[in-house]
Amino acid sequence: MDQTRAPLFEGLIAHARRGAYPFHIPGHKAGRGMDPAFREWVGEKTLAIDLINIAPLDDLHAPRGIIRDAERLAAEAFGAENAFFSVQGTSTAIMAMVLAAVGPREKIVVPRNVHKSVLSAIVLAGAVPIFIYPEMDERFGIAHGVSAAAVNKALDEHPDAKAVLVVSPTYYGVAVDLPAIVEAAHRRDIPVLVDEAHGAHFAFHPKLPPSAMQSGADAAATSVHKLGGSLTQSSLLLHQGRRLTPERLRVTLSLLMTTSTSYLLLASLDTARRQLALLGRDKLEAAMERAEIVRRAVRTIPGLVALEADDVPPDAFGLDPTKLTVHVLGLGISGSDAEVWLREHAGIEVELSDLYNALFLFTLADDDDAVRRLTDALRRLSHAHRQNGAKATRPILLPEMPALALSPRDAFYAETERVPLDAAEDRIMAEFIMVYPPGIPVVMPGEILTRENIEYIKANVEEGLPVQGPEDATLKTVKVIKERTPLR
Ligand SMILES: Cc1ncc(COP(=O)(O)O)c(C=O)c1O
Known part of the structure; x- marks a missing residue:
């Protein structure tokens, strides 16, 4: 395929140049009706291609024209059989692949330190997470990825698991041994889904760890906006193989995606793919140096x-x-x-x-x-800070991985009450608490809040780090389940 082309971007420019008068949304009509200060800042050319799915511009929910062509080029460039554009970030791409792979009460093997979108998808699907625990780095005070041995063990203990999801690379750039994890899952004929939010560039330089698609994974959600050069919120869902079908992925993605898809985001995916395909290797070599x-x-x-x-x-x-x-x-x-x-x-x-x-x-x-x-x-x-050192010997505090007492969906919909954070020790949580970034829950609905995690949350709050999730943003109180109910 001709990777020098950007059919979606070219189609938008051609449409804008034709100069048809828009009696359709967006109501700013190529910037004419927009606040002048904003129009001046973003520029008229940008606003002229802030368009919507009128017939000549195709439709993300059922692409047959320029979006389909752009997605095919993306699939080739990223080494996938199919690529789907997302204008709702990798979060929605992750939710779509999880919903495509597991349904109510089906098991999915996932690392405990996943982004909240994975856990949101598990709540939405009503699936049962089989948590595996990441390797903790006590020196740096961070969690790495999961090992192939841990995935293998989980699959041995849960032969009825329907899918495996792993994060690779982690926020800190540690790639897991995907080829070995894929081998372990495929031996049992179940799909591997990869949260590749931080690995959009992996497919474009041989010195980087292999991408999810190069490692044989079945689906991957990739934030092109993070490290691939497209606009914020534009991501890709990549797919290959027979364990998941492209039709099912398109349906689940469409289920979650806005009908007012931003063409600025779509065009930026098209052009970021072109740049990565043509210049990615050289630019990434320079970035590594x-x-x-x-x-x-x-x-x-x-x-x-x-x-x-x-x-x-x-x-x-x-x-x-x-x-x-x-x-x-x-x-x-x-x-x-x-x-x-x-x-x-x-x-x-x-x-x-x-x-x-x-x-x-x-x-x-x-x-x-x-x-x-x-x-x-x-x-x-x-x-x-050379005179400092007071805190230099401070012990490294790591979040404890809590035990799951109730399925996340049951906890989310259970009867709840609000209690002071300190009084929530040993209670089953009904909401997420996470530090963002990286957006990995310290505790999630269905898990038991431990004293160690209360201290970890407080330490983060005291440091002024952004702790998010609870309805009470001050974190003075948290929502817990009223009564304990056994895990179904
Ligand atoms: C590991 C991981 N997965 C998924 C996401 C979600 O990606 P997005 O912000 O594109 O929705 C993030 C975002 O920070 C992340 O760090």
């Missing part, structure tokens, strides 16, 4: 430690070198202190900070100036 320069510099900066390929567990596949996790505990500060210091003193925004680390991304976008700015800022961060 730049990240390596900063990683080497971090090794020489007092108080800082970078997550290295050698730090990932031996049964993981490897580390995405474009992700730079810097552990700052040696400076006696938290990751969020580092985030604030870098914002206020160096004009730098991090991707994520947690209790102990700050995460920096190198993508197709960076130049040598970005390398200099970050290296210089990290040196100054270290220098500014």
Whole structure:
């Protein structure tokens, strides 16, 4: 196929140039009816292609024209048999693949530290999660992926499981051993779904870990907007093989997707795919080199430690070198202190900070100036805190993986009451509590809240990290199940 083409983007431009007068939504009509300040900022050309699914522009819910052509090119570029565009991020793509694979009371093997969209899908489907626990990194205070051995064991113990879902790579860039996990699942003829939110670039450079499709997975949800260069909220659902059908995936995706699909997002997927296919290898080579320069510099900066390929567990596949996790505990500060210091003193925004680390991304976008700015800022961060050390020996706190007492769906719909956070110890939760980013629930509906997790939540709140989920955003109270009901 001709990867130099961008049929969806080209179709939109051709339509805008024809100049037909729109008696249809969006009501701003190519920006004419829009607030002038906003129009000036985003530009008339952008607004001229903020269009809707009129007949010449195809329909995401049943594509037959330019969207179908763009999806076929994406499938080829990402090494899939089928690609489906999502204008609701990877969250919706994940929910669609889970709903396509499991139904009410069917078992799905998932890591406990999954993004909330996986757990939302499990609630919606009424499926039963069989949780496997990730490898914990006590040095950096983060969770890695799951091992193939853990997946194998879960499948041995639950031979009636209908699917396996894994996250690869993790937010911190650790890729799991997908080929071995796929082999374990396919031996039992069940599909492997991959949350590949942080791996949109993997298919485009041989030095990166293999992508989900290259590893033989059945479906993958991929945030092109995160690391592939498209607009925020645009993602791909990729598919191959016979264990899931493309028809079923299209139906479940359509079930969850808005009917007012943004053509700006769709066109940005089309053009991001073109750029990745044509230039991805060179741009990713440069991104890896730049990240390596900063990683080497971090090794020489007092108080800082970078997550290295050698730090990932031996049964993981490897580390995405474009992700730079810097552990700052040696400076006696938290990751969020580092985030604030870098914002206020160096004009730098991090991707994520947690209790102990700050995460920096190198993508197709960076130049040598970005390398200099970050290296210089990290040196100054270290220098500014050289007298510190008070918190340097603080013990690493990790969230405890709670036990599931009730199916997440039953807990979500059960009779509930609100109690103070401290009084919720040993109670079954009726809502999610998560730190965002990374958006991984510390506790979810159906799980028992432990004292350790209450302390972990409080530590995050005290550090000013964004703890989300509960209806009471102050987290003074949480919603728990009124009575205990046995797991069905
Ligand atoms: C591991 C993981 N999965 C899924 C998602 C959801 O992706 P999106 O924001 O594109 O909906 C995220 C978002 O941060 C994530 O970190």
